[in-house]
Amino acid sequence: MNYALTLPRPEGFLHPDEVALGEQYLEQGHVIAPVADPGALDRLRDAMAVIAARHLGLEPAKDPSAFLDDIHSQVEAVALNALRMAVINGVNDLPWARKVYFELARPLLEAIVGNELAMQRRLNLSIQLPGDDSSLLAVHADVWDGDSPFEVVVWLPFVDCYDTKTMFLLPPDKGQLVEARMADFDGAGTDDLFAAIEDDLIWVDVPYGSVLLFNQNLMHGNRINREGSTRWTMNCRFKALFSPYAGKRLGEFFEPITVRPASRVGMSHELPGGFVE
Ligand SMILES: O=C(O)CCC(=O)C(=O)O
Ligand SMILES: [Fe+2]
Structure with a gap:
Protein backbone atom coordinates (compact mmCIF):
# COMPACT_ATOMS: atom_id res chain seq x y z
CA MET A 1 0.00 0.00 0.00
CA ASN A 2 1.38 3.37 -0.99
CA TYR A 3 0.58 5.48 2.06
CA ALA A 4 1.05 8.71 0.14
CA LEU A 5 -1.79 7.69 -2.14
CA THR A 6 -4.14 6.97 0.78
CA LEU A 7 -3.81 10.33 2.56
CA PRO A 8 -6.97 12.43 2.28
CA ARG A 9 -7.02 14.65 -0.76
CA PRO A 10 -9.76 17.23 -0.30
CA GLU A 11 -10.97 18.35 -3.68
CA PRO A 16 -6.40 21.38 -11.55
CA ASP A 17 -2.89 21.69 -13.05
CA GLU A 18 -1.34 21.23 -9.59
CA VAL A 19 -3.53 18.19 -9.00
CA ALA A 20 -2.47 16.71 -12.35
CA LEU A 21 1.24 17.27 -11.62
CA GLY A 22 0.81 15.86 -8.13
CA GLU A 23 -0.86 12.70 -9.43
CA GLN A 24 1.97 12.26 -11.89
CA TYR A 25 4.57 12.69 -9.14
CA LEU A 26 2.85 10.21 -6.83
CA GLU A 27 2.32 7.62 -9.53
CA GLN A 28 5.58 7.90 -11.46
CA GLY A 29 7.94 9.34 -8.83
CA HIS A 30 8.94 12.21 -11.05
CA VAL A 31 7.75 15.09 -13.21
CA ILE A 32 9.42 16.67 -16.22
CA ALA A 33 8.56 20.11 -17.60
CA PRO A 34 10.08 22.84 -19.76
CA VAL A 35 12.21 25.21 -17.66
CA ALA A 36 10.44 28.41 -16.62
CA ASP A 37 13.02 30.67 -18.33
CA PRO A 38 14.89 29.21 -21.34
CA GLY A 39 17.09 32.31 -21.68
CA ALA A 40 18.30 31.92 -18.10
CA LEU A 41 19.07 28.25 -18.77
CA ASP A 42 21.20 29.28 -21.76
CA ARG A 43 23.05 31.81 -19.59
CA LEU A 44 23.83 29.14 -17.00
CA ARG A 45 24.95 26.65 -19.65
CA ASP A 46 27.09 29.26 -21.42
CA ALA A 47 28.74 30.32 -18.15
CA MET A 48 29.49 26.67 -17.45
CA ALA A 49 31.04 26.20 -20.91
CA VAL A 50 33.23 29.29 -20.41
CA ILE A 51 34.52 27.98 -17.07
CA ALA A 52 35.15 24.53 -18.61
CA ALA A 53 37.05 26.03 -21.56
CA ARG A 54 39.15 28.18 -19.24
CA HIS A 55 40.04 25.14 -17.12
CA LEU A 56 41.09 23.23 -20.24
CA GLY A 57 43.12 26.17 -21.60
CA LEU A 58 40.79 26.61 -24.58
CA GLU A 59 39.10 29.63 -26.14
CA PRO A 60 35.42 29.98 -25.18
CA ALA A 61 33.36 27.81 -27.53
CA LYS A 62 31.30 29.38 -30.32
CA ASP A 63 28.73 26.64 -29.87
CA PRO A 64 28.57 25.84 -26.13
CA SER A 65 26.04 23.07 -26.69
CA ALA A 66 28.27 21.14 -29.09
CA PHE A 67 31.34 21.88 -26.93
CA LEU A 68 29.73 20.24 -23.89
CA ASP A 69 28.36 17.29 -25.84
CA ASP A 70 31.83 16.68 -27.34
CA ILE A 71 33.96 17.36 -24.26
CA HIS A 72 35.27 13.76 -24.42
CA SER A 73 37.39 14.89 -27.39
CA GLN A 74 39.10 17.41 -25.07
CA VAL A 75 39.47 15.56 -21.76
CA GLU A 76 40.55 12.09 -20.63
CA ALA A 77 38.70 10.22 -17.92
CA VAL A 78 41.61 10.69 -15.48
CA ALA A 79 41.29 14.46 -15.76
CA LEU A 80 37.52 14.47 -15.54
CA ASN A 81 37.12 15.00 -11.82
CA ALA A 82 39.44 18.03 -11.85
CA LEU A 83 37.32 19.51 -14.66
CA ARG A 84 34.11 18.71 -12.79
CA MET A 85 35.41 20.37 -9.62
CA ALA A 86 36.63 23.47 -11.47
CA VAL A 87 33.30 23.90 -13.22
CA ILE A 88 31.06 23.32 -10.22
CA ASN A 89 33.18 25.52 -7.97
CA GLY A 90 33.09 28.22 -10.64
CA VAL A 91 29.32 27.92 -11.02
CA ASN A 92 28.72 27.97 -7.27
CA ASP A 93 30.84 31.15 -7.10
CA LEU A 94 28.45 32.92 -9.48
CA PRO A 95 26.12 34.92 -7.22
CA TRP A 96 23.16 34.31 -9.55
CA ALA A 97 23.54 30.59 -10.30
CA ARG A 98 21.39 29.15 -7.49
CA LYS A 99 18.73 31.79 -8.02
CA VAL A 100 18.50 30.88 -11.69
CA TYR A 101 18.48 27.17 -10.84
CA PHE A 102 15.57 27.70 -8.48
CA GLU A 103 13.66 29.92 -10.93
CA LEU A 104 13.96 27.33 -13.70
CA ALA A 105 12.18 24.75 -11.55
CA ARG A 106 10.05 27.08 -9.45
CA PRO A 107 6.63 26.17 -10.93
CA LEU A 108 7.34 22.47 -10.41
CA LEU A 109 8.67 23.03 -6.89
CA GLU A 110 5.69 25.14 -5.87
CA ALA A 111 3.26 22.53 -7.16
CA ILE A 112 5.05 19.49 -5.71
CA VAL A 113 6.73 20.83 -2.55
CA GLY A 114 5.31 24.21 -1.59
CA ASN A 115 6.18 27.88 -1.69
CA GLU A 116 8.24 28.11 1.49
CA LEU A 117 11.41 26.23 0.70
CA ALA A 118 14.89 25.28 1.80
CA MET A 119 17.49 24.70 -0.93
CA GLN A 120 20.78 22.83 -0.89
CA ARG A 121 23.62 25.33 -0.48
CA ARG A 122 25.71 23.94 -3.31
CA LEU A 123 24.73 22.78 -6.78
CA ASN A 124 26.21 19.41 -7.78
CA LEU A 125 27.53 18.56 -11.23
CA SER A 126 27.76 15.22 -12.94
CA ILE A 127 29.73 14.71 -16.18
CA GLN A 128 29.67 11.33 -17.89
CA LEU A 129 31.97 10.67 -20.81
CA PRO A 130 30.92 7.97 -23.27
CA GLY A 131 32.19 4.57 -22.09
CA ASP A 132 33.60 5.92 -18.80
CA ASP A 133 32.90 3.89 -15.66
CA SER A 134 34.80 6.11 -13.23
CA SER A 135 31.97 8.37 -12.07
CA LEU A 136 28.92 6.16 -11.84
CA LEU A 137 26.30 6.14 -9.10
CA ALA A 138 25.08 2.62 -8.36
CA VAL A 139 21.45 1.98 -7.42
CA HIS A 140 20.58 3.91 -4.26
CA ALA A 141 17.96 6.08 -2.66
CA ASP A 142 19.26 9.27 -1.05
CA VAL A 143 16.98 8.65 1.93
CA TRP A 144 19.02 5.50 2.72
CA ASP A 145 22.02 7.71 3.36
CA GLY A 146 21.02 10.62 5.54
CA ASP A 147 18.49 12.51 3.46
CA SER A 148 15.05 13.34 4.79
CA PRO A 149 12.15 11.62 3.01
CA PHE A 150 10.72 15.12 2.50
CA GLU A 151 13.52 16.10 0.11
CA VAL A 152 13.12 16.21 -3.66
CA VAL A 153 15.86 16.46 -6.27
CA VAL A 154 15.78 18.99 -9.09
CA TRP A 155 17.88 17.52 -11.90
CA LEU A 156 18.83 19.79 -14.76
CA PRO A 157 20.46 18.67 -18.02
CA PHE A 158 22.74 20.92 -20.10
CA VAL A 159 22.67 18.52 -23.05
CA ASP A 160 19.92 16.20 -24.23
CA CYS A 161 19.70 13.23 -21.81
CA TYR A 162 18.19 9.93 -22.98
CA ASP A 163 18.83 6.17 -22.97
CA THR A 164 22.08 5.40 -21.11
CA LYS A 165 23.04 9.11 -21.19
CA THR A 166 20.52 9.77 -18.46
CA MET A 167 19.62 8.45 -15.01
CA PHE A 168 17.23 5.65 -14.13
CA LEU A 169 14.46 5.63 -11.55
CA LEU A 170 12.35 2.83 -10.17
CA PRO A 171 8.68 3.94 -10.12
CA PRO A 172 6.86 3.84 -6.75
CA ASP A 173 4.67 0.78 -7.35
CA LYS A 174 7.64 -1.33 -8.45
CA GLY A 175 9.78 0.13 -5.69
CA GLN A 176 7.35 -1.00 -3.02
CA LEU A 177 7.47 -4.58 -4.23
CA VAL A 178 11.27 -4.64 -4.10
CA GLU A 179 11.45 -2.84 -0.76
CA ALA A 180 9.09 -5.43 0.71
CA ARG A 181 11.72 -8.10 0.02
CA MET A 182 14.79 -5.96 0.65
CA ALA A 183 16.16 -8.46 3.18
CA ASP A 184 16.66 -10.90 0.26
CA PHE A 185 19.41 -8.59 -0.97
CA ASP A 186 21.20 -8.35 2.37
CA GLY A 187 24.89 -9.02 1.75
CA ALA A 188 24.41 -9.02 -2.01
CA GLY A 189 25.96 -6.26 -4.08
CA THR A 190 24.17 -3.44 -5.81
CA ASP A 191 24.64 -5.39 -9.07
CA ASP A 192 22.16 -7.97 -7.79
CA LEU A 193 19.78 -5.22 -6.82
CA PHE A 194 20.16 -3.62 -10.24
CA ALA A 195 19.53 -6.95 -11.98
CA ALA A 196 16.35 -7.40 -9.93
CA ILE A 197 14.93 -4.01 -10.89
CA GLU A 198 16.42 -3.52 -14.35
CA ASP A 199 13.29 -4.46 -16.32
CA ASP A 200 11.13 -2.03 -14.36
CA LEU A 201 13.35 1.04 -14.55
CA ILE A 202 12.39 4.31 -16.19
CA TRP A 203 15.30 5.93 -18.05
CA VAL A 204 14.14 9.54 -17.87
CA ASP A 205 14.15 11.31 -21.21
CA VAL A 206 14.99 14.94 -20.41
CA PRO A 207 15.96 17.13 -23.36
CA TYR A 208 17.94 20.34 -22.93
CA GLY A 209 15.35 22.98 -22.05
CA SER A 210 13.47 20.73 -19.64
CA VAL A 211 13.94 20.00 -15.97
CA LEU A 212 13.25 16.87 -13.94
CA LEU A 213 12.03 16.81 -10.36
CA PHE A 214 12.21 13.35 -8.77
CA ASN A 215 11.48 11.57 -5.53
CA GLN A 216 14.86 10.61 -4.07
CA ASN A 217 13.20 8.01 -1.78
CA LEU A 218 12.94 5.86 -4.90
CA MET A 219 15.84 3.78 -6.15
CA HIS A 220 17.82 5.56 -8.85
CA GLY A 221 21.28 5.84 -10.31
CA ASN A 222 23.11 5.61 -13.61
CA ARG A 223 25.12 3.22 -15.78
CA ILE A 224 27.92 3.67 -18.29
CA ASN A 225 26.96 6.23 -20.89
CA ARG A 226 26.84 4.17 -24.13
CA GLU A 227 25.72 7.06 -26.30
CA GLY A 228 28.27 8.89 -28.40
CA SER A 229 28.17 12.18 -26.51
CA THR A 230 28.93 13.43 -22.99
CA ARG A 231 26.29 13.89 -20.32
CA TRP A 232 26.28 17.15 -18.29
CA THR A 233 23.68 17.44 -15.54
CA MET A 234 23.32 19.26 -12.25
CA ASN A 235 21.30 18.20 -9.25
CA CYS A 236 20.17 20.05 -6.15
CA ARG A 237 17.89 19.15 -3.25
CA PHE A 238 14.90 21.12 -2.05
CA LYS A 239 12.39 20.59 0.73
CA ALA A 240 9.55 22.37 2.47
CA LEU A 241 11.27 24.64 4.99
CA PHE A 242 9.33 23.35 8.01
CA SER A 243 9.26 19.66 7.08
CA PRO A 244 11.46 17.29 9.11
CA TYR A 245 15.23 17.28 8.49
CA ALA A 246 17.53 14.26 8.65
CA GLY A 247 21.34 14.21 8.36
CA LYS A 248 21.40 17.18 6.01
CA ARG A 249 20.66 20.03 8.36
CA LEU A 250 19.13 23.44 7.92
CA GLY A 251 21.88 26.05 8.02
CA GLU A 252 24.58 23.56 7.11
CA PHE A 253 23.42 21.72 4.01
CA PHE A 254 20.14 23.56 3.42
CA GLU A 255 19.42 27.26 3.31
CA PRO A 256 15.94 28.83 3.65
CA ILE A 257 15.24 30.61 0.37
CA THR A 258 11.59 31.72 0.37
CA VAL A 259 10.65 32.40 4.00
CA ARG A 260 7.22 34.03 4.20
CA PRO A 261 6.42 36.95 6.55
CA ALA A 262 4.00 35.00 8.74
CA SER A 263 6.76 32.46 9.42
CA ARG A 264 9.24 35.22 10.30
CA VAL A 265 6.70 36.65 12.72
CA GLY A 266 5.96 33.21 14.16
CA MET A 267 9.61 32.29 14.63
CA SER A 268 10.46 35.53 16.44
CA HIS A 269 7.33 35.66 18.55
CA GLU A 270 7.58 35.57 22.33
CA LEU A 271 4.51 35.47 24.53
CA PRO A 272 4.49 38.58 26.68
CA GLY A 273 4.95 37.60 30.31
CA GLY A 274 3.59 39.05 33.53
CA PHE A 275 -0.02 39.66 32.60
CA VAL A 276 -2.55 37.45 34.29
CA GLU A 277 -6.15 38.05 33.46
O1 LIG B 1 22.46 12.03 -11.93
C1 LIG B 1 22.37 10.83 -11.67
O2 LIG B 1 22.59 9.96 -12.51
C2 LIG B 1 21.98 10.40 -10.30
C3 LIG B 1 21.74 11.58 -9.44
C4 LIG B 1 21.43 11.25 -8.04
O3 LIG B 1 21.62 10.18 -7.54
C5 LIG B 1 20.85 12.32 -7.22
O4 LIG B 1 20.79 13.47 -7.68
O5 LIG B 1 20.43 12.03 -6.09
FE1 LIG C 1 20.71 10.07 -5.56
Missing part, protein backbone atom coordinates in the same frame (compact mmCIF):
# COMPACT_ATOMS: atom_id res chain seq x y z
CA GLY A 12 -11.23 21.86 -5.04
CA PHE A 13 -8.39 23.52 -3.11
CA LEU A 14 -5.44 22.82 -5.38
CA HIS A 15 -5.67 24.07 -8.97
Whole structure:
Protein backbone atom coordinates (compact mmCIF):
# COMPACT_ATOMS: atom_id res chain seq x y z
CA MET A 1 0.00 0.00 0.00
CA ASN A 2 1.38 3.37 -0.99
CA TYR A 3 0.58 5.48 2.06
CA ALA A 4 1.05 8.71 0.14
CA LEU A 5 -1.79 7.69 -2.14
CA THR A 6 -4.14 6.97 0.78
CA LEU A 7 -3.81 10.33 2.56
CA PRO A 8 -6.97 12.43 2.28
CA ARG A 9 -7.02 14.65 -0.76
CA PRO A 10 -9.76 17.23 -0.30
CA GLU A 11 -10.97 18.35 -3.68
CA GLY A 12 -11.23 21.86 -5.04
CA PHE A 13 -8.39 23.52 -3.11
CA LEU A 14 -5.44 22.82 -5.38
CA HIS A 15 -5.67 24.07 -8.97
CA PRO A 16 -6.40 21.38 -11.55
CA ASP A 17 -2.89 21.69 -13.05
CA GLU A 18 -1.34 21.23 -9.59
CA VAL A 19 -3.53 18.19 -9.00
CA ALA A 20 -2.47 16.71 -12.35
CA LEU A 21 1.24 17.27 -11.62
CA GLY A 22 0.81 15.86 -8.13
CA GLU A 23 -0.86 12.70 -9.43
CA GLN A 24 1.97 12.26 -11.89
CA TYR A 25 4.57 12.69 -9.14
CA LEU A 26 2.85 10.21 -6.83
CA GLU A 27 2.32 7.62 -9.53
CA GLN A 28 5.58 7.90 -11.46
CA GLY A 29 7.94 9.34 -8.83
CA HIS A 30 8.94 12.21 -11.05
CA VAL A 31 7.75 15.09 -13.21
CA ILE A 32 9.42 16.67 -16.22
CA ALA A 33 8.56 20.11 -17.60
CA PRO A 34 10.08 22.84 -19.76
CA VAL A 35 12.21 25.21 -17.66
CA ALA A 36 10.44 28.41 -16.62
CA ASP A 37 13.02 30.67 -18.33
CA PRO A 38 14.89 29.21 -21.34
CA GLY A 39 17.09 32.31 -21.68
CA ALA A 40 18.30 31.92 -18.10
CA LEU A 41 19.07 28.25 -18.77
CA ASP A 42 21.20 29.28 -21.76
CA ARG A 43 23.05 31.81 -19.59
CA LEU A 44 23.83 29.14 -17.00
CA ARG A 45 24.95 26.65 -19.65
CA ASP A 46 27.09 29.26 -21.42
CA ALA A 47 28.74 30.32 -18.15
CA MET A 48 29.49 26.67 -17.45
CA ALA A 49 31.04 26.20 -20.91
CA VAL A 50 33.23 29.29 -20.41
CA ILE A 51 34.52 27.98 -17.07
CA ALA A 52 35.15 24.53 -18.61
CA ALA A 53 37.05 26.03 -21.56
CA ARG A 54 39.15 28.18 -19.24
CA HIS A 55 40.04 25.14 -17.12
CA LEU A 56 41.09 23.23 -20.24
CA GLY A 57 43.12 26.17 -21.60
CA LEU A 58 40.79 26.61 -24.58
CA GLU A 59 39.10 29.63 -26.14
CA PRO A 60 35.42 29.98 -25.18
CA ALA A 61 33.36 27.81 -27.53
CA LYS A 62 31.30 29.38 -30.32
CA ASP A 63 28.73 26.64 -29.87
CA PRO A 64 28.57 25.84 -26.13
CA SER A 65 26.04 23.07 -26.69
CA ALA A 66 28.27 21.14 -29.09
CA PHE A 67 31.34 21.88 -26.93
CA LEU A 68 29.73 20.24 -23.89
CA ASP A 69 28.36 17.29 -25.84
CA ASP A 70 31.83 16.68 -27.34
CA ILE A 71 33.96 17.36 -24.26
CA HIS A 72 35.27 13.76 -24.42
CA SER A 73 37.39 14.89 -27.39
CA GLN A 74 39.10 17.41 -25.07
CA VAL A 75 39.47 15.56 -21.76
CA GLU A 76 40.55 12.09 -20.63
CA ALA A 77 38.70 10.22 -17.92
CA VAL A 78 41.61 10.69 -15.48
CA ALA A 79 41.29 14.46 -15.76
CA LEU A 80 37.52 14.47 -15.54
CA ASN A 81 37.12 15.00 -11.82
CA ALA A 82 39.44 18.03 -11.85
CA LEU A 83 37.32 19.51 -14.66
CA ARG A 84 34.11 18.71 -12.79
CA MET A 85 35.41 20.37 -9.62
CA ALA A 86 36.63 23.47 -11.47
CA VAL A 87 33.30 23.90 -13.22
CA ILE A 88 31.06 23.32 -10.22
CA ASN A 89 33.18 25.52 -7.97
CA GLY A 90 33.09 28.22 -10.64
CA VAL A 91 29.32 27.92 -11.02
CA ASN A 92 28.72 27.97 -7.27
CA ASP A 93 30.84 31.15 -7.10
CA LEU A 94 28.45 32.92 -9.48
CA PRO A 95 26.12 34.92 -7.22
CA TRP A 96 23.16 34.31 -9.55
CA ALA A 97 23.54 30.59 -10.30
CA ARG A 98 21.39 29.15 -7.49
CA LYS A 99 18.73 31.79 -8.02
CA VAL A 100 18.50 30.88 -11.69
CA TYR A 101 18.48 27.17 -10.84
CA PHE A 102 15.57 27.70 -8.48
CA GLU A 103 13.66 29.92 -10.93
CA LEU A 104 13.96 27.33 -13.70
CA ALA A 105 12.18 24.75 -11.55
CA ARG A 106 10.05 27.08 -9.45
CA PRO A 107 6.63 26.17 -10.93
CA LEU A 108 7.34 22.47 -10.41
CA LEU A 109 8.67 23.03 -6.89
CA GLU A 110 5.69 25.14 -5.87
CA ALA A 111 3.26 22.53 -7.16
CA ILE A 112 5.05 19.49 -5.71
CA VAL A 113 6.73 20.83 -2.55
CA GLY A 114 5.31 24.21 -1.59
CA ASN A 115 6.18 27.88 -1.69
CA GLU A 116 8.24 28.11 1.49
CA LEU A 117 11.41 26.23 0.70
CA ALA A 118 14.89 25.28 1.80
CA MET A 119 17.49 24.70 -0.93
CA GLN A 120 20.78 22.83 -0.89
CA ARG A 121 23.62 25.33 -0.48
CA ARG A 122 25.71 23.94 -3.31
CA LEU A 123 24.73 22.78 -6.78
CA ASN A 124 26.21 19.41 -7.78
CA LEU A 125 27.53 18.56 -11.23
CA SER A 126 27.76 15.22 -12.94
CA ILE A 127 29.73 14.71 -16.18
CA GLN A 128 29.67 11.33 -17.89
CA LEU A 129 31.97 10.67 -20.81
CA PRO A 130 30.92 7.97 -23.27
CA GLY A 131 32.19 4.57 -22.09
CA ASP A 132 33.60 5.92 -18.80
CA ASP A 133 32.90 3.89 -15.66
CA SER A 134 34.80 6.11 -13.23
CA SER A 135 31.97 8.37 -12.07
CA LEU A 136 28.92 6.16 -11.84
CA LEU A 137 26.30 6.14 -9.10
CA ALA A 138 25.08 2.62 -8.36
CA VAL A 139 21.45 1.98 -7.42
CA HIS A 140 20.58 3.91 -4.26
CA ALA A 141 17.96 6.08 -2.66
CA ASP A 142 19.26 9.27 -1.05
CA VAL A 143 16.98 8.65 1.93
CA TRP A 144 19.02 5.50 2.72
CA ASP A 145 22.02 7.71 3.36
CA GLY A 146 21.02 10.62 5.54
CA ASP A 147 18.49 12.51 3.46
CA SER A 148 15.05 13.34 4.79
CA PRO A 149 12.15 11.62 3.01
CA PHE A 150 10.72 15.12 2.50
CA GLU A 151 13.52 16.10 0.11
CA VAL A 152 13.12 16.21 -3.66
CA VAL A 153 15.86 16.46 -6.27
CA VAL A 154 15.78 18.99 -9.09
CA TRP A 155 17.88 17.52 -11.90
CA LEU A 156 18.83 19.79 -14.76
CA PRO A 157 20.46 18.67 -18.02
CA PHE A 158 22.74 20.92 -20.10
CA VAL A 159 22.67 18.52 -23.05
CA ASP A 160 19.92 16.20 -24.23
CA CYS A 161 19.70 13.23 -21.81
CA TYR A 162 18.19 9.93 -22.98
CA ASP A 163 18.83 6.17 -22.97
CA THR A 164 22.08 5.40 -21.11
CA LYS A 165 23.04 9.11 -21.19
CA THR A 166 20.52 9.77 -18.46
CA MET A 167 19.62 8.45 -15.01
CA PHE A 168 17.23 5.65 -14.13
CA LEU A 169 14.46 5.63 -11.55
CA LEU A 170 12.35 2.83 -10.17
CA PRO A 171 8.68 3.94 -10.12
CA PRO A 172 6.86 3.84 -6.75
CA ASP A 173 4.67 0.78 -7.35
CA LYS A 174 7.64 -1.33 -8.45
CA GLY A 175 9.78 0.13 -5.69
CA GLN A 176 7.35 -1.00 -3.02
CA LEU A 177 7.47 -4.58 -4.23
CA VAL A 178 11.27 -4.64 -4.10
CA GLU A 179 11.45 -2.84 -0.76
CA ALA A 180 9.09 -5.43 0.71
CA ARG A 181 11.72 -8.10 0.02
CA MET A 182 14.79 -5.96 0.65
CA ALA A 183 16.16 -8.46 3.18
CA ASP A 184 16.66 -10.90 0.26
CA PHE A 185 19.41 -8.59 -0.97
CA ASP A 186 21.20 -8.35 2.37
CA GLY A 187 24.89 -9.02 1.75
CA ALA A 188 24.41 -9.02 -2.01
CA GLY A 189 25.96 -6.26 -4.08
CA THR A 190 24.17 -3.44 -5.81
CA ASP A 191 24.64 -5.39 -9.07
CA ASP A 192 22.16 -7.97 -7.79
CA LEU A 193 19.78 -5.22 -6.82
CA PHE A 194 20.16 -3.62 -10.24
CA ALA A 195 19.53 -6.95 -11.98
CA ALA A 196 16.35 -7.40 -9.93
CA ILE A 197 14.93 -4.01 -10.89
CA GLU A 198 16.42 -3.52 -14.35
CA ASP A 199 13.29 -4.46 -16.32
CA ASP A 200 11.13 -2.03 -14.36
CA LEU A 201 13.35 1.04 -14.55
CA ILE A 202 12.39 4.31 -16.19
CA TRP A 203 15.30 5.93 -18.05
CA VAL A 204 14.14 9.54 -17.87
CA ASP A 205 14.15 11.31 -21.21
CA VAL A 206 14.99 14.94 -20.41
CA PRO A 207 15.96 17.13 -23.36
CA TYR A 208 17.94 20.34 -22.93
CA GLY A 209 15.35 22.98 -22.05
CA SER A 210 13.47 20.73 -19.64
CA VAL A 211 13.94 20.00 -15.97
CA LEU A 212 13.25 16.87 -13.94
CA LEU A 213 12.03 16.81 -10.36
CA PHE A 214 12.21 13.35 -8.77
CA ASN A 215 11.48 11.57 -5.53
CA GLN A 216 14.86 10.61 -4.07
CA ASN A 217 13.20 8.01 -1.78
CA LEU A 218 12.94 5.86 -4.90
CA MET A 219 15.84 3.78 -6.15
CA HIS A 220 17.82 5.56 -8.85
CA GLY A 221 21.28 5.84 -10.31
CA ASN A 222 23.11 5.61 -13.61
CA ARG A 223 25.12 3.22 -15.78
CA ILE A 224 27.92 3.67 -18.29
CA ASN A 225 26.96 6.23 -20.89
CA ARG A 226 26.84 4.17 -24.13
CA GLU A 227 25.72 7.06 -26.30
CA GLY A 228 28.27 8.89 -28.40
CA SER A 229 28.17 12.18 -26.51
CA THR A 230 28.93 13.43 -22.99
CA ARG A 231 26.29 13.89 -20.32
CA TRP A 232 26.28 17.15 -18.29
CA THR A 233 23.68 17.44 -15.54
CA MET A 234 23.32 19.26 -12.25
CA ASN A 235 21.30 18.20 -9.25
CA CYS A 236 20.17 20.05 -6.15
CA ARG A 237 17.89 19.15 -3.25
CA PHE A 238 14.90 21.12 -2.05
CA LYS A 239 12.39 20.59 0.73
CA ALA A 240 9.55 22.37 2.47
CA LEU A 241 11.27 24.64 4.99
CA PHE A 242 9.33 23.35 8.01
CA SER A 243 9.26 19.66 7.08
CA PRO A 244 11.46 17.29 9.11
CA TYR A 245 15.23 17.28 8.49
CA ALA A 246 17.53 14.26 8.65
CA GLY A 247 21.34 14.21 8.36
CA LYS A 248 21.40 17.18 6.01
CA ARG A 249 20.66 20.03 8.36
CA LEU A 250 19.13 23.44 7.92
CA GLY A 251 21.88 26.05 8.02
CA GLU A 252 24.58 23.56 7.11
CA PHE A 253 23.42 21.72 4.01
CA PHE A 254 20.14 23.56 3.42
CA GLU A 255 19.42 27.26 3.31
CA PRO A 256 15.94 28.83 3.65
CA ILE A 257 15.24 30.61 0.37
CA THR A 258 11.59 31.72 0.37
CA VAL A 259 10.65 32.40 4.00
CA ARG A 260 7.22 34.03 4.20
CA PRO A 261 6.42 36.95 6.55
CA ALA A 262 4.00 35.00 8.74
CA SER A 263 6.76 32.46 9.42
CA ARG A 264 9.24 35.22 10.30
CA VAL A 265 6.70 36.65 12.72
CA GLY A 266 5.96 33.21 14.16
CA MET A 267 9.61 32.29 14.63
CA SER A 268 10.46 35.53 16.44
CA HIS A 269 7.33 35.66 18.55
CA GLU A 270 7.58 35.57 22.33
CA LEU A 271 4.51 35.47 24.53
CA PRO A 272 4.49 38.58 26.68
CA GLY A 273 4.95 37.60 30.31
CA GLY A 274 3.59 39.05 33.53
CA PHE A 275 -0.02 39.66 32.60
CA VAL A 276 -2.55 37.45 34.29
CA GLU A 277 -6.15 38.05 33.46
O1 LIG B 1 22.46 12.03 -11.93
C1 LIG B 1 22.37 10.83 -11.67
O2 LIG B 1 22.59 9.96 -12.51
C2 LIG B 1 21.98 10.40 -10.30
C3 LIG B 1 21.74 11.58 -9.44
C4 LIG B 1 21.43 11.25 -8.04
O3 LIG B 1 21.62 10.18 -7.54
C5 LIG B 1 20.85 12.32 -7.22
O4 LIG B 1 20.79 13.47 -7.68
O5 LIG B 1 20.43 12.03 -6.09
FE1 LIG C 1 20.71 10.07 -5.56
